[in-house]
Amino acid sequence: MAHTSEGAARHAASGPPWMHIIGFVLSIVLTLAALWLVLGHAMRPAPLFFTIMVLAVLQIAVQLFFFMHITESYGPAWHVWMLALGVVLVVAIVAGSIWIMTFGGDVAY
Amino acid sequence: MPVGVQNYTTHFFVTGDPLIYGVDVSIILVSLAIVYVLTRYRKWGWLWREWLTTVDHKRIGIMYLIAALLMLFRGGVDGLLMRTQLAWPNMHFLEAEHYNQIFTTHGTIMILFMAMPFIFAMFNIAVPLQIGARDVAFPYLNAISFWLFFFGALLFNHSFVIGGSPDAGWTSYPPLADLPFNPGPGENYYLLGLQISGIGSIATGINFFVTILKMRAPGMTLMRMPLFCWSVLAACIIIIFAFPVLTVALALLLIDRIAGAHFFTMFDGGNPMMFVNMFWIWGHPEVYIVVLPAFGIFSEVVATFSRKRIFGYSSMVASMLAIAVISYFTWVHHFFTMGAGPGVNSFFAVATMIIAIPTGVKVFNWLMTMFQGRIRITTPMLWTLGFIPNFAIGGATGVMLSVAPADYQYHNSYFLIAHFHQVLIGGTVYGMLAGMYYWWPKMFGFKLDERLGKWAFWFFNIGFYVCFLPQYLVGFMGMTRRVYIYPPGLGWEIPNLISTIGAYLMGVGFILIVADVVYSIRYGERDLTGDPWDGRTLEWSLSSPPPHYNFARIPRVDSRDAWWEMKQRRQRGEPMEEPEPLRPIHMPKNSGVPFILCVAFFVAGFGFVFNWYVFSVIGLLTVAICLFHRSFDYDTDYYIPVEELEHHEAALGRT
Known part of the structure; x- marks a missing residue:
């Protein structure tokens, strides 16, 4: 029971969750921006792909910093190692898929 | 019956095939029998309190194990039906469409609903006990993972009698799996069943990753962990x-199918x-997900039954992480x-x-562990010994397949079929069965009978080679996968017939395993010490089965093979530390919400399968309510409290 009341007290004392609200607004803005760029045909395809990729990366950063507590840790920062590995694998998957699906560069989309 | 109702029911229930009518009857009979037994012996409350709402990793592990064995049975029967159809040219046992459905469900069930729950059973049973923890990091999430898997598998299995099974192969490639070429609910079942159980798999991966990094007993550094835990860590990554x-991928294909994208x-x-x-x-990573835990189990089994510490511990760790x-x-x-x-x-x-x-490195390490060891040939050790030549052949044919120009010849032939069955059965299934026999006494308090277990092994192992070696040959002769019929005169008859005989021998092996379980419940040797195999790792320091809080006192670890070292020290007569006084133990409460949450996922999934979106909305709303709650x-x-702990420990004969 001791633990339970601690949890409730911590919850009551913390005030409005500003970090979450800012993160929520930012993530919605980034999503809507990408949607508008695509639906409105705001750019030619090549810069469009590049821009929405950049927005996607920013979105990842927002999620990590505002919601996933990347800066908080007790003990060794295992999550940073996992994220580093994650970046390596994501790059491999995205770059690899583009390489493969353009048949090693022989097909221009 | 009005025409409307009749049309409706014939599209809803699968009709026309005597095999499926047989299944309908047996499903109804088994369900009635279960309801009758539970009601007759007033076990509904027990079922709800002790199992459906549990967050105890040991019970969740047992439920995973039972589910995996049931799915092994279903997938195995699918396999036998296919082998029966292929036993001889121009057989008319199964029609083309039915055959397509059966190879699809065979593959899907064996990978996602047999291999995955089997490895999760072993994760749950062994990891917290081996690292000296009282449960996993997120016990409530663990229950959700299990029920998501369970209801995903249940949804998928419904396709057999309601709406029709998927038939685009376990890989479900478009355009065949797209709506124009594959109308009806079958593919939706595949997509939703995998999606729901997949959420559970991700959650389990995160859960055990955190458990291993954060919940180890004091003194157990990463490099003192049992190798099984390392293998689980690698698999979780x-x-x-x-x-x-x-x-x-599944979500996009589903959107293609139901929303016209x-x-x-x-x-x-x-x-x-x-x-x-x-x-x-x-x-591809998936096959390593299911085989790495098997490698971990083999490492535990080899060390225990050779009475030696594992050879090349750090190279084992390095090779698993490299993989x-x-x-x-x-x-x-x-x-x-x-x-x-x-x-x-x-x-x-x-x-x-x-x-x-790295896989080759591991094989040599196992061999070197056995070298000059005092080997005991028990059933878990037999499965391990059976695995080594099996995986060596499977690995060699894998390297043959990896040569891209040669692959143009082997691709989608029976050579490939034989290869991946050799690594998946020889690796994963042998590994999981070794683990099941090894940890069975820990879970249930009695050993599985060794004599029946050895019979089962030999039937399965010999049946395996009889079944799959001829498939390499028939692959070279040009037989491709997923053919349901072939003409005489191609030279394929004899290898196919031999292969079918082998498949039935493996079936006998499975029946013997089940017989072993049933026999041993009654007559199996009881495990009163908690350490029936003279084990090396911490799970064997507990009673069998362990109390729900696992460790009354969290052990202090100062070497690898911690339990073995403690036993050695006791044998040498070194003074034991005075045990610390007991302290109250912090435990998670049981909850019915994970079960309800996953029923809601099932309802939502069923709605998507048939495009009855009312069900989807109700299901997803219930999911939201459960999360909110x-x-x-x-x-x-x-x-x-301490008094209760003392009472429990005294009842187990421990102080």
């Missing part, structure tokens, strides 16, 4: 990164090969024949060859 790709369609800018690409970005990373760089070898060009194919061919190296639930844990 792969799960966390691979499964989301499958989730996305064009991600993977033939026209309108879709690209079917992109699904193939994404499927295998998950699919975990390199497994992401091999996926194209599943579709070399797409013709992505020499650059792409060479890169992935070389990566595939490289990944064989949990977010504001602060009454999630309790303390076991």
Whole structure:
């Protein structure tokens, strides 16, 4: 029971969750921006792909910093190692898929 | 019966096949029997309190184990039906459509609903006990993972009698799996069943990753962990990164099918090969997800039954982590024949060859562990010994397949079929059965009978070679996978007949395993010491089965094979430390919400399968309510008082 009341007290004392609200607004803005760029045909395809990729990366950063507590840790920062590995694998998957699906560069989309 | 109702029921229930009518009857009979027994012996409350609402990792592990064995039975029967159809040219046992459905469900069930729960059973049973923890990091999430798997599998299995099974292969490639070529609910069952259980798999990956990094007993550094825990850690790393790709691929295909999008369609800018690409970005790491825990089990079993510490511990760790990373760089070898060009194919061919190296290192380490050891040939050890030659052959044929130009010959032939059955059965299934026999006394308090277990092993092992070696040959003769009928005169008859005989021998092996379980419940040797195998790791320091809080006092670890060292010290008569006084133990409370949450997922999934969106809305709303409830639930844990602990420990004969 001791633990339970601690949890409730911590919850009551913390005030409005500003970090979450800012993160929520930012993530919605980034999503809507990408949607508008695509639906409105705001750019030619090549810069469009590049821009929405950049927005996607920013979105990842927002999620990590505002919601996933990347800066908080007790003990060794295992999550940073996992994220580093994650970046390596994501790059491999995205770059690899583009390489493969353009048949090693022989097909221009 | 009015025509409307009749039309409706014939489209809803699968009709016309005597096999399926037989299944209908047996499903109804078994369900009635279960309801009758539970009511007759007033066990409904027990079922709810002790099992459906449990968050105890040991019970969740047992439920995973039972589910995996049931699915092994279903997938096995699918396999036997296929082998029966192929036993002889021009057989008319199964029709083409039915055969397509059966190879689809065989593959899907064996990988996702047999291998995955089987490894999760072993995770749950062994990991917390081996690292000296009282439960996993997130026990409530663990229950959700299990029930998501359970209801995903249940949804998928419904397809057999309601609506029709998927029939586009376990890989479910578009355009065949797209709506124009595959109308009806079958493919939706595949997509939703995998999606729901896949959420559970990701959660399990995260759960055990955190458990291993954060919940180890004091003194157990990473390099003092049992190798099984290392293998689970490596598998979890792969799960966390691979499964989301499958989730996305399945979701996009589902959107294609139910909302008319064009991600993977033939026209309108879709690209079917992109699904193939994404499927295998998950699919290749997936085979390492299911085989790494098996490697871990073999390491435990070999060390225990050779009475030696494992040879080359750090090279074992290094090779598992190398496998975990390199497994992401091999996926194209599943579709070399797409013709992505020499650059792409060479890169992935070389990566595939490289990944064989750490696996080879592990094989030599197991052999060196046995070298000059005092080997006891028990059933878990037999499965381990059976695995080594099996995996060596499977690995060698894998390297043959990795040579891209040669793969153009082998691709989708029975050579490939024989190869992946050899690594998946010889690796994963042997490993899981070794683990099941090894940890059975820990879970249930009695050993499985050794004599029956050895009979089962020999039937299964011999049956395995009889079944799959001829398939290499018939593959070279040009037989491709997924053919349901072939003419006489191609020289395929004899190898196919031999292969079918082997499949039935494996079936006998499975029946003997079940017989072993049934026999041993009554007559199996009881395990009163908690350490029936003279084990080396911490789980054997507990009573069998362990109390629900596992460790009354968290052990202090100062070496590898911690329990073995403690026993050695006791034998040498070194003074034992005075045990610390007992302290109240912090435990998670049981909860019915995970079960309800996953029933809601099932209802939502069923709605999507039949495009009855009312069900989907109701289901997803219930999911949201359950999540909301949990977010504001602060009454999630309790303390076991010291008096109760003393009482429990005294009842177990421990102080």
